[in-house]
């Protein structure tokens with residue numbers, strides 16, 4: 001265990017007037033779980049304060065308490081030195097606390113002005129005063145937002161800035177951001193961090209949750225580590241490195257990453273040729289996509305969200321019919337098979353939206369074990385459901401994948417986001433698949449779980465698994481893939497060699513900015529300046 005100098009600011013040391021938030025003795029229990037236990041730390045005004053911890057450590061619960069979505073069983077909260085009772089988000093907003101969620105909540109068909117004003121005041125008579133206020137906030141904090149632009153036309157980074165602006169418009173002086181960089185390309189991350197620095201310069205306070213420890217170290221002024229519901233320490237970023245921070249989170253030393261060798265064979269397993277999908281507005285969502293994945297190979301697809309990744313997966317998994325093209329598994333054309341047939345033929349699937357497509361949230365974990373594998377052992381015996389087999393195997397997954405849960409009988413909804421993801425990965429890897437289609441397999445999981453999911457994919461690959469890996473995490477793509485392609489407006493660009501390509505080069509190809517730096521023969525038709533991710537619609 002590393003020894004790290006703590007920079008925990010006691011109220012006396014910082015001067016009470018300097019503290020935006022003080023949490024004392026916060027405890028929150030759910031059935032069978034103590035999500036927060038005697039949490040105590042304070043946040044200085046005008047700083048960026050990060051909260052880190054393993055999946056299920058209790059970060060989201062704590063932020064929900066601070067935003068009035070959950071109520072603590074015990075403990076007290078002070079905002080600007082004053083005790084507050086936060087029973088609802090409206091109470092939090094009144095206390096000057098705003099929250100930007102990971103899933104943006106903007107209406108595509110409305111302008112930024114309408115979205116910002118929506119809910120804050122009547123839509124009637126939205127006028128120049130509101131427009132003027134948006135311009136002022138945008139200018140003051142360098143948000144670069146045009147009040148009259150349509151949200152549908154904005155890229156992911158710009159949407160996030162609108163969400164921040166919405167919170168500022170409601171008068172927030174303390175902003176909570178939940179994993180804000182998970183969906184951003186590197187250039188957008190830098191822009192967001194510039195915005196955060198601007199906010200704190202103006203005296204605002206930012207609290208944010210992140211699993212990306214390098215980023216945390218880059219932007220935070222203080223970092224609070226939570227382990228198993230309790231505050232372990234608040235550290236100064238200059239006194240720790242990412243590895244030490246991860247060790248504080250886990251409570252023990254981490255193993256060193258294993259070295260890897262190529263396992264790619266010459267046996268094609270999944271072949272996709274000339275795949276196109278026409279959108280409703282005539283623009284292709286997928287445009288003549290072809291690739292082959294061999295046994296033992298990981299093909300990584302990088303891209304800004306909304307450029308065809310979701311459609312590509314849907315077509316391969318038989319959820320959507322392509323306008324033209326073929327999908328061939330080993331020697332069989334599966335282009336017109338349905339999801340169930342495709343899964344039974346040996347294609348495992350980790351969906352992008354785990355809550356909508358990967359889990360039945362209100363069902364217990366062991367029933368979720370059966371989901372998508374209703375015809376396979378150990379879930380069935382003959383024509384009947386084998387509940388005890390499914391339960392026992394769920395217990396195995398919980399053990400092997402370190403799913404933090406009181407039992408296999410609780411609902412999937414009660415697991416933390418990262419633990420839900422571990423359950424899905426465990427389920428999908430249980431049937432010895434030939435192909436794994438994995439969309440963002442480690443999104444929202446902590447560094448320890450990420451390392452074990454990566455190890456698992458490497459092992460399966462060494463045994464001949466073919467993997468289609470779609471991810472917004474460039475470190476993951478570079479670390480796991482044998483080949484990387486970039487998807488931009490439904491077209492593939494590449495290949496890129498993961499041993500030589502940099503995150504910046506991939507980021508540029510993803511935004512269509514600088515195909516010159518890419519080792520590519522198939523360039524997007526139009527160039528865009530770096531960091532401009534605005535495309536014509538299709539962003540979620």
Ligand SMILES: Nc1ncnc2c1ncn2[C@@H]1O[C@H](COP(=O)(O)OP(=O)(O)OP(=O)(O)O)[C@@H](O)[C@H]1O
Pocket residue numbers: 030031033034035053054055056057058059060061062404405413414415416417418419444445446
């Ligand atoms: N509504 C709920 N009902 C029951 N248990 C819950 C509920 N919300 C959270 N929990 C439990 O509380 C614990 C903390 O969960 P929380 O979501 O706060 O963790 P987290 O640190 O945000 O995790 P992650 O990084 O995976 O998002 C977990 O064990 C989780 O299963």
